[in-house]
Amino acid sequence: MLDLGFVRGNLEFVEEKLRARGADPAALLGDFRALDQSRRQAITHAEQLKARRNELSQQVGALKKSGQDATAVMEETRALKDKLDELDRSAASFDEQLRFALASIPNVTRNEVPTGSSEADNVVVKTWGDKRSFDFQPKPHWEIGESLGILDLERAAKLSGARFAVYMGAGARLERALIGFMLDMHTQEHGYKEVLPPFMVNSKSLFGTGQLPKFAEDLFRCSDADADSAARGEFKDSDHWLIPTAEVPVTNLYRDEVLDEARLPISLTAYTPCFRAEAGAAGKDTRGIIRQHQFQKVELVKFTRPEESDAEHERLTRDAEEILEVLKLPYRRVLLCTGDTGFSSAKTYDLEVWLPGQQLYREISSCSNFEAFQARRASIRYRPSAGLQGGSKARLEFVHTLNGSGLAVGRTWLAILENYQQADGSVLIPEALKPYMGGLDRIAKES
RNA sequence: GGAGGGAUGGGUGAGCGGUUGAUACCGGCGGUCUUGAAAACCGUUGUGCCUGAAAGGGUACCGGGGGUUCGAAUCCCUCUCCCUCCGCCA
Structure with missing residues (x-):
């Protein structure tokens, strides 16, 4: 706001x-x-x-x-x-x-944000890593995953419908390894505190981060139905919504609070599943697990003083990039144009990972500076001490909030499959991940 | 699910129809004293909105919403949340 x-x-x-x-x-x-x-x-x-x-x-x-x-x-x-x-x-x-x-009203974008109407107008600001050259035709992740028996989309459809996935065996282990690896990196190397928040929130929280009132159709709302009324297709209203991202519960942790300036900036990281209705995305990205109703994500969130938010935005983006670099996954950083920047954001960098099986770069992280936009909606403030003289107290100010994916776990999972695939159909485990895989260095088809 | 008890300013905690934005204590800030500090003492200490160049003035807020009244933190209704006990349950 x-x-x-x-x-x-x-x-x-x-x-x-x-x-x-x-x-x-x-x-x-x-x-x-x-x-x-x-x-x-x-x-x-x-x-x-x-x-x-x-x-x-x-x-x-x-x-x-x-x-x-x-x-x-x-x-x-x-x-x-x-x-x-x-x-x-x-x-x-x-x-x-x-x-x-x-x-x-959406947030006002910063002046350095390029004007444009679609993702075609986004600006690539850096490219990292060498794309691997294959001596065979690299496959898309859904083929690799299905043939290795670690990804089962058909049974997921039976359980839940379209846009869900079941991970099996080493596939499930890989997802869990990535979560642990990312959280350890952010807490041990980058100075974040780990948070495990609720996966359901109330509408006030969703208003605070900007998902409500405008984007209700993108969310799943819980009905709290009893079995009988569910059978009749009737649902009781409730104020429980599945989180679309950990950004919502983590940012709202300090809703309606005045933060002690000495504690700023506050850096938090959280692993959660994320639930998105993907309204309007029918027919888009239907192959594989690019776009799901449920996916896992490790999120980075910061609360800063206004004058620090720019620098912290750069730092947070670097924290996300480092995950890709340690995993040796080629990527590029893109500055989103005005038309592609999210409702609440003043400036957003997307990180796009290279997917050789599909021959394209795909968003794997989105790092935004919301400035005071969310803080004003959620009333998250602090009392500045700077300029405080002669006992006169400074007015309360809104903090700046930032967040970014560090990273989207499902997309990292599929990026590993596509980038680390071998001619025999097996997938090598990146060096940094081996300790998290119980020493396993390759996922091969079970005999 | 059943039965009770609560929710007041940064914290603890009074007030239970009339200058009450709200006693008191703690904390915070400023000062006196001191070489400095502590102690003691004095003073000060909420937020939003409207108005105003400013100083200031006005208004609202005692968990949320509604009602009664000339007037509500105080009475009534309702919702939410917290606590205690019982039941059920991972």
């Missing part, structure tokens, strides 16, 4: 930034100026009347205390009531409209 005063004072700029994202300012902002003015007038008017009411009520108290008759004053106050109710309702209505409008 943007600051109301900022939008008010920079309306043209905000409109321009919305257009850069490919959004329609008129649709998002409506008649912002008029709504803002109506709201302020209504509030001012209602508060004036309340001041009068409070004054009269105190008179009643004083009169009664001194044993005098207060009926006249009580009558006058009673007469204010209808008018006040009406003004209050009108003020509340304008306020709600304005808040909704404000909550629907």
Whole structure:
């Protein structure tokens, strides 16, 4: 969420930034100026009347205390009531409209973010690693996985439907190894504290990070149904939603809190499964396990002072890149253009891993600086000490929040299959992962 | 699932219809004293919104929502969360 005063004072700029994202300012902002003015007038008017009411009520108290008759004053106050109710309702209505409008505006992208409408306009800022040359035709991961017996998509469909996967044997072990490896790296080398959060959250948390109210269709909502009503296709509403990313519970850890400045920056890492409805993705990436309703991810989250967020964003992105480098997986870093940058983000780098089986780079991590956008929605603040002099206390400020995948485990899994595949159909285990695989150095077909 | 008890400012904890944004203590900050520190003492110490150039003024907030009343932290309804005991359960 943007600051109301900022939008008010920079309306043209905000409109321009919305257009850069490919959004329609008129649709998002409506008649912002008029709504803002109506709201302020209504509030001012209602508060004036309340001041009068409070004054009269105190008179009643004083009169009664001194044993005098207060009926006249009580009558006058009673007469204010209808008018006040009406003004209050009108003020509340304008306020709600304005808040909704404000909550629907995406973050303002930073100036260095290239203007563009689609991923074709993203800018490659670096490329790392040499693509391996194969003396045979490299296969896509779904063929490798199925033939090794470590990936079973058909049975997953039986269990849950399309876009789910079952990992078996060394495949399941590889997924678990990657999780342990990534968490160890981030906690031991990069200074993050490990968190294991709930995999379901309430709607307030989803509002805090920006998934609600606009993107409900991308989420799975739990019905809390009993067996009978489920059989009839009826579901009870609940306020439990499956998390689409650990970003949601981890960022909301400090919702409605004032953080001690001395603790900043706070760096947290969490492994969780992630659940996405993938609304609108029908027919897209249907082969393999690129796009699933459930996938596993290790997430990096930071809370920083505003002036540090830029540097911490670079650092966090490096922390994610290092996982790829230690696994020796070729990748490139891409700066997303305005049209491809997520709703809550001011600036996003994507890391794309090379997939030889498909001959393309594929997103494996997305590292964003949200600046104060999420902190304002979730009310995560700190009291700056800098500039604090003579005992005068500085105002509370919103922290900046950042996050990035470190990494998407499922996509790392498939990247290993495609990059480390051998002519005989087996897959070598990257050196760094062997300790996590119980010493196993190759996944071969079970005889 | 059953039966009780709770939710107040950074913390502990009063208040239970009328200048109460809220007693007190702890903590924090500033000061006096001291070479310095501690102790003691004095002062100070919430947030959002509206208004204002500012100083300031106004308004709202005692878990959330609604109601009663001239007036609600205080009374009523409702929801959420926490605690204790019983039952069930990984």
